[in-house]
Amino acid sequence: MVLLLGAYAAFIIALLFAELREKRSAQILLKPLAALGFLFLALNFGALDSSYGRLILGGLIACAFGDVFLLSRNRTSLFRLGMLAFAVGHVFYIFAANEILRPDTSYLFISLTTFLGLGTGVVTFWKLKPKLPRDMVWPVGLYTLIISAMLIRSMQTDMTGLHLLILPAALLFAISDIFVARDRFVTPSPKNAWVITPLYFGAQALFALSVLQA
Template sequence: MTFNPMEVAPACLLWTLSVSGLVASDWHHFRAGRFIFKPLAALSFIWLALLLGATQSSYGQWLLAGLLLCALGDLLLMFEAESTFLGGLIAFLCGHLLYTAAFIQLPVSASGLALAAVPGLILMVLTLRWLKPYLHWPMTAAVPVYILVIVAMLVFAGGTWGQPGVLLILSGAWGFAFSDLAVARRQFVSPARINGLWGTPLYFGAQMLLAASVAWQSTAGL
């Protein structure tokens, strides 16, 4: 896979500036900054995927659809109401499902699936035990389903082992999953500003890694 780094530089620059602005806005409780920088940060990973040929492969098309749904989830989470949070949760859940659909467009490694299942199940059990005391209806039903979908996405990301760009896929998938812990902590446990300080760049960085993975599959024609 080859591409001109200058072609993707604008999207990467937008990512750097918008994520920095978003983190600073959240840290200083500058609500208007969140409405400015979060859509731009979401635009950056969609832009990167398009620049790298997301529409040229079945893998890229499924992944791009997932990126678009995650961008919708980002927009919904800008508002601080439980109804929009639930809407954002559904958008991200569908995004995870579409990422899973993208991963199974590639040849599946049975050993990769098995190896990814162990840490995925551990993450699910620990997260549910951590959040259980803080959840109330309808989140007592929604959050376990969401976590199960995340684990499925992680397992099928592991199934891409041996494929071009697999390290980007694994890093992006696990980064996305861990960034969700910051969202869960902010929503259910503590709204401390430290959540966004690490969760925001981890989430948007993970999306950029997943977006970048389409370049390998576009070249391979998968």
């Protein structure tokens, strides 16, 4: 396991420096390889052995497609396809979380986690909306709602064994999405990769690891 994670981390570091230096040819090679890396991790950790694991694998596959679509920084159509792929990935993670919900959840806990998840989404969208092109307002709003649902469900899971990794994975994924939006609509800069790349690929690795005791 250590060797696998070490090799995966090496790909992520190489990709990060390619993005910081704006080496497009290196990014086109390394990003799909990194995406294949988290798929390989999940399969190696037994993703096919449980319904939870298969749902996580479905989310990882969708995100891998999203990575490929977002390799282009100039075509709006590919960016939309990337958003769709990542939205599908989030939905898979929501259904995976439904497989491992804590059995004794109180109405107070449900209300609190729902408030935290929706509140985070509303504040994020409110801050971002003035920067959005008109034709991107509703897609980004819907995407933000799906992220909020993923956060809510991840907070309501049983947190037993390595299932507890689904919450930090969801949080890292959400934060990386915020910085993707920042890079796309607010302040485009290669420096955003300092946050986006390690948090996003770290999140996918945590999702993959969470299947070990599923």
